[in-house]
Amino acid sequence: MLNKKVLIVEDESILRDAYAMVLNRHGYEVMTASDGEQAIEQIERDMPDLILLDMLMPILGGEGFLDKSDILNKHKKTKIIIYSNLSDRETVQRLIERGVHAHILKSSMAPHQLADYIKQALA
Amino acid sequence: MKMTANRAKREYTEAEIADLEARLQEAEDTLDAIRDGSVDALVTKNPQVGQQIYTLKSADYTYRVLIESMSQGALTISEEGIILYSNEQFSRMTATPLEHVIGQKIAAFVDPDDARLVAEILQQRSANVNGSERTVRLKGPHQKEVIFSARKLPSNGDNAFICLVVTDITERKRAETAKDEFIALASHQLRTPATGVKQYIGMLLEGYAGTLTESQRTFAQTAFDSNERQLAIINSILKTAQIDFGGYQLKIIKKNLADLVSESLKAFEPIVAMRNQTITCEFEPKVCALIEPMEISLVISNLIENASKYSSVGGKISIKIYKDPKHAYVAITDNGVGIHEEDQAKIFEKFTRVNNALSDTVSGSGLGLYWVKKIVELHGGEIILTSELDSGSTFIIKLRSC
Known part of the structure; x- marks a missing residue:
């Protein structure tokens, strides 16, 4: 069976590297992007099964990526997990209503919890 | 000595009688006008001192002073939306001279995108005497945001008036x-x-x-x-x-409490197991509450975490869900350190941590129970605490049922 593909969109390089290391070890094919524009380039090249999407990023943030790529309408099979330290209630509710799979506060997850969560989401 | 009035009786002509009657009628009309509040001042002509003006300092005068000193705009408008009276404050808000405000349509001062809201207020006011509010933007370079609070003035005649108070909320x-x-x-x-x-x-x-x-x-x-x-x-x-900071708007839905508590409990399984504690659950079936699930889930998690933290290794925690005709309840009980009676009200205050057998080893911000109580109250609910030192505590969340 082919490995599932996960795109990590995160501007903080230390976090991006850490998530990539954890997901690689758990057998995922990992793609990375440091902002929304790079994420658009990545999904045009190869559509992932799941995207871990940060919100506050330079150039193009998470919500800007959703708007510009229109991924929630065009690629409904790809699961989007908002993985951010933003906990603004209105933003979270708006994104859930738009159809993202979940919003997770990234400070709430230890490495193994992230891996478990992604496994469940892709099951 | 006896004094006798000796005034000769005088015959009045018909013309004099008619004149006296007319003057009496005028005096009665003047008194009536004063009584019904339609006279602001009296002007008298006295041959010795000349013309004198007497201002009537009636209740109406006090109201005028009050309305002019308000920080809000105050207007009286007709049902068609024409401004009949405006205070100076509304004139300043709209940067329009008062003489150009009065007689103008209220919609002329409102951003065209919000004209519909003004129409709603006017239409609603025609049929209803209760107050209503709309947030609208005023026209102009500053795009002031204001609240229109409208109230229909009681009227005996055909013409109903609307009293409009305009509050500038731009800064807020x-x-x-x-x-x-x-x-x-x-x-x-x-x-x-x-x-x-x-x-x-x-x-x-x-x-x-x-x-x-x-x-x-x-x-x-x-x-x-x-x-x-x-x-x-x-x-x-x-x-x-x-x-x-306020402005905390809840999105209330109907939610089964057993489902919500079960979801919250999953996160505690490893912690409770590590401390060799047990959690027993008694859930009445089909207990549903009107809540924002994400928020009440945080409240329940906070209370379960406290129950575990303030109980010793091997402690017992029980969670019950039950209802009465109007309310749904979640009760979380532990057999931990308990809270002294005099500390029980304090623990819901900001930055308060009370001394107990475990307070040296258990960490906390002193804020948890403060926001827990606030969130429950925002739901129209209540937190009820019963506790005994060294025996344990029960926190009951009382919510509106559905």
Whole structure:
């Protein structure tokens, strides 16, 4: 069976590297992007099964990526997990209503919890 | 000596009688006009002192002073929306001379996009005497945001009037936006470095950098736990700030409480198992409450976490869900250290931590129960505490049932 593909969109390089290391070890094919524009380039090249999407990023943030790529309408099979330290209630509710799979506060997850969560989401 | 009035009786002509009657009628009309409040001043002509003006300082005068000194705009408008009276404040708000305000349509001062809201107020006022409010933007370069509070004035005749109070909320809105931006940014900036620490120490503990010796593991675990406390404090401070700054709008839905508690419990299974504690559940079937699930879930998690933290190893926690005709209840009971009677009200205050057998070893921000109580109250509910020192505590969340 082919490995599932996960795109990590995160501007903080230390976090991006850490998530990539954890997901690689758990057998995922990992793609990375440091902002929304790079994420658009990545999904045009190869559509992932799941995207871990940060919100506050330079150039193009998470919500800007959703708007510009229109991924929630065009690629409904790809699961989007908002993985951010933003906990603004209105933003979270708006994104859930738009159809993202979940919003997770990234400070709430230890490495193994992230891996478990992604496994469940892709099951 | 007897004094006798000796005034000769005088005959009046018909013309004199008619004149006297007319003057009497005029005097009666004047008195009536004063009584019904339609006279502001009396002008008299006295041959000795000339013309004199007597101002009637009636209740109407006090109202005028009051209305002119208001920080809000105050208007009387007709049902067609024409301004019949305006105070100076509305004239300043719209940067329009008062003489150009009066007689103008109220819609002329409102941003065209909000004209519909003005029409709603006017139409609603025609049929209803209760007050109503709309937030609208005024025309002009500053795009002031105001609240229109309308009330139909009681009228005996055919013409009904609408009293409109206009409150400028531009500054308040700006402050709210600044607050939201600050909280959003603070939550991001405070959490992100701590997330890096959690991620890397977590990877160290999970063997990503090779096997640790026992003491390396202990040190890394201590650092991890300390970072967790820091994150919990950041979360509590942000939650408190969000609540205290106001504007906390809940999205209430019907939710089965057993489902909600079961979901919250999953996160505690490892912690409770590690402390060799047991949780027993007694859930009445089909207990449903009107809540925002995400918020009440945080409340329940906070109370379960406290029940575990303030009970010793091997402690027993019970969770009950039940209802009465109007309310739904979640009761969380522990057999832990308990709370002294005089501390029971204090624990819901901000930055309060009380002394007990475990307070030296258990960490906390002193904010958890403060926002827990606030969130339950925002739901129209209540937190009820019963506790006995050294025996344990019960926290009951009382919510509106559905």
